[in-house]
Amino acid sequence: MAENVTTMEIEKEEVAPAEGTERTRECACFVPRADIYEVDDQMVIVADVPGVDEDSVEITLEKNILTINAFTEPVEMEGFAPVFAEYEVGDYQRSFKLSDEIDRDKIQATIKDGVLRLYLPKAAAAQARKISVKAG
């Protein structure tokens, strides 16, 4: 039978702001937990971003840094008063450095039930080239 979900899962890790900068949004920002696996000819990044849908996630690729930015709306329960809280709702941010073998033009992303999946196919193996040396 399946093991119980480990307690490590419970706490959210907050993003450390870059030195000398502050966040402009009022809510907290967390590092989403991620799994990365490699299958056949692609890498798959699976990240937990509960509360985020396809319209509130931004994925950018600059040089070889892939950044996930996901935004959540603060939860306001009309007419209800909070009794107790074990988790905070906030945005998500995480960056990954891609290796050169990833085909940048073919990256795809899907989101379902608060889980973001990024598919990063590898480029066809770079042709080995032989450089001939001429006597000068």
Add this chain to the structure above:
Amino acid sequence: MMYRRYRVPSMWREMDRLQREMNRLFEDYGPMRVRNAPSYPALNVWSNDEGLLVTAEVPGVSPDDIEVNVIGETLTLSGVRKPDELKEGARYHRQERGYGKFSRTLQLPFPVSVPKIEATFKHGVLNVRLPRAEESKPRKIAVKSA
């Protein structure tokens, strides 16, 4: 001599008491402190006169795999978080997300109307609305003059 031995600890006790009092005072005014959940998933609870609202972040769990049970005045949320089914030859570079069964039980502060309980699941967030049972709602008693 006796006098002195008595005075010193008493002063520290007084300082301690003062500090505790100050901490309590500030806790009351600050934003609600987020406590660590004893087990997965973490819950947030809201309430009003009409009932209770419980939310939990359970990303990656299919709505069919979540069970919401109310027995008497206890609410139980349980389910299974399944890993991606990997093809042969796949290998993990990094694994931070947990998988497996989970279950959380919450003692409710009042009886709830079981047929009216609503549970929704959207973008990995579970939302359970538990309306308070009619007979347990606070009632205003009219005071008649005799």
